[in-house]
Amino acid sequence: MGWWRARRRDLHLSDAILPEAALSIPCRAPTLAVVIPTYNEAENVPLIVERLRAVLTGIDWELIFVDDDSPDGTAQRVRAIARAHPQIRVLQRIGRRGLSSACIEGMLATSAPYVAVMDADLQHDETLLPTMLQQLRTEPLEIVIGSRYVAGGGVGDWDDQRASMSRLATRLGQRLIKADLKDPMSGFFMLRTELLQDDARELSGVGYKLLLDLFATHPGPLRFRELPYRFRPRHAGESKLDEAVVWEYLLMLIQKWVGPMLPVRFIAFSLIGASGVLVHMLVLWISFKLADTSFLVAQSVATLVAMTTNFFLNNLFTYRDRRLRGWDLLRGWFSFVIACSIGALANVGIASWLFEAHSFWVLSALAGILVGVVWNYAVTAVYTWKRPKAD
Ligand code: GDD
Numbered sequence: 001m002g003w004w005r006a007r008r009r010d011l012h013l014s015d016a017i018l019p020e021a022a023l024s025i026p027c028r029a030p031t032l033a034v035v036i037p038t039y040n041e042a043e044n045v046p047l048i049v050e051r052l053r054a055v056l057t058g059i060d061w062e063l064i065f066v067d068d069d070s071p072d073g074t075a076q077r078v079r080a081i082a083r084a085h086p087q088i089r090v091l092q093r094i095g096r097r098g099l100s101s102a103c104i105e106g107m108l109a110t111s112a113p114y115v116a117v118m119d120a121d122l123q124h125d126e127t128l129l130p131t132m133l134q135q136l137r138t139e140p141l142e143i144v145i146g147s148r149y150v151a152g153g154g155v156g157d158w159d160d161q162r163a164s165m166s167r168l169a170t171r172l173g174q175r176l177i178k179a180d181l182k183d184p185m186s187g188f189f190m191l192r193t194e195l196l197q198d199d200a201r202e203l204s205g206v207g208y209k210l211l212l213d214l215f216a217t218h219p220g221p222l223r224f225r226e227l228p229y230r231f232r233p234r235h236a237g238e239s240k241l242d243e244a245v246v247w248e249y250l251l252m253l254i255q256k257w258v259g260p261m262l263p264v265r266f267i268a269f270s271l272i273g274a275s276g277v278l279v280h281m282l283v284l285w286i287s288f289k290l291a292d293t294s295f296l297v298a299q300s301v302a303t304l305v306a307m308t309t310n311f312f313l314n315n316l317f318t319y320r321d322r323r324l325r326g327w328d329l330l331r332g333w334f335s336f337v338i339a340c341s342i343g344a345l346a347n348v349g350i351a352s353w354l355f356e357a358h359s360f361w362v363l364s365a366l367a368g369i370l371v372g373v374v375w376n377y378a379v380t381a382v383y384t385w386k387r388p389k390a391d
């Protein structure tokens with residue numbers, strides 16, 4: 001029959017190709033995988049590949065780019081090179097963003113026993129890699145870190161603001177972990193792949209703080225060494241470390257400090273809510289006492305103004321990383337006012353119900369306020385400041 005013959009032909013075809021293919025595919029398992037997270041780094045790709053090729057001679061290596069669907073076509077650029085170099089590939093993530101999670105997924109994609117992470121923009125000193133590997137292989141170390149803050153290292157030509165910001169982040173990070181790490185914010189390190197595979201499920205995977213995360217997560221101390229290097233200026237493109245990343249880091253630190261039971265955003269939300277009482281009283285006093293409006297009108301105006309200042313303050317601080325702009329601001333304000341109005345009704349309802357049931361008036365009021373705040377926080381977290389889709 002026709003289809004049968006076709007199948008036979010296919011079989012013959014692949015029979016003919018297979019032995020040849022087996023001969024031409026070099027079959028050496030990699031010893032070292034280098035994982036490079038990328039977002040809009042197309043121009044840097046050929047350069048970093050060339051630098052790594054030059055420095056990794058004598059080592060069986062593979063190179064894994066993890067690209068978050070960069071609009072500048074970084075992934076295509078990698079594929080173009082990978083066609084001629086099977087030890088290079090790209091893991092392209094769609095609809096996702098995040099440096100740490102990109103590194104983790106890249107590291108999980110290799111079978112090599114040693115894995116390094118470095119940036120694509122040539123800021124990290126790739127000539128350190130052979131030494132890092134050598135030390136991991138011959139000494140009882142689990143992780144070797146490229147460090148800007150040990151003798152011989154440096155941050156290069158950073159402006160004062162970036163340098164002091166980095167120092168502050170570093171100091172705060174050091175408090176989180178027990179190890180005496182000089183550069184816990186380093187994005188350049190090499191480790192035994194096993195270590196990552198063991199701890200991967202416990203890592204937070206958020207933001208830029210992967211190394212810190214590795215140290216904080218690992219049960220027991222990690223055997224580490226820091227090797228100095230000088231942080232170079234970025235080659236092409238621009239940094240993605242923006243204020244949202246910094247804010248996220250601060251929230252994470254505060255969260256560790258206040259404990260996992262109270263979300264740090266809830267604390268910020270409540271503090272801003274308390275400031276709203278002051279705003280309310282001020283506006284009430286101005287319109288009722290000075291402008292001589294009726295109490296009902298003055299109270300209503302004060303309520304709306306306080307809600308509005310609360311909305312903007314929350315937008316600026318509590319949800320800085322999801323900040324609403326443009327038309328979203330109007331939509332957000334509207335949903336905030338609706339949510340808080342319902343919250344106020346719930347507050348009054350519960351407080352008066354408790355009061356009727358012969359509760360002490362202060363406790364009744366506090367219980368009402370608590371219910372109102374929790375309601376406002378929960379509802380606006382979902383409707384006003386939705387978690388954004390990856391951009
Ligand atoms: N896949 C992916 N997704 N890659 C990303 C993302 C992302 O959302 N954001 C940044 N990257 C990639 C960049 O393309 C680059 O290769 C690398 O991660 C570092 O990003 P930069 O934007 O260049 O960061 P930086 O130079 O400002 O920050 C460096 O210093 C920090 C500490 O001061 C990095 O080395 C950080 O790792 C380090 O924490």
Ligand code: MN
Pocket residue numbers: 119121123234239
């Ligand atoms: Mn960089």
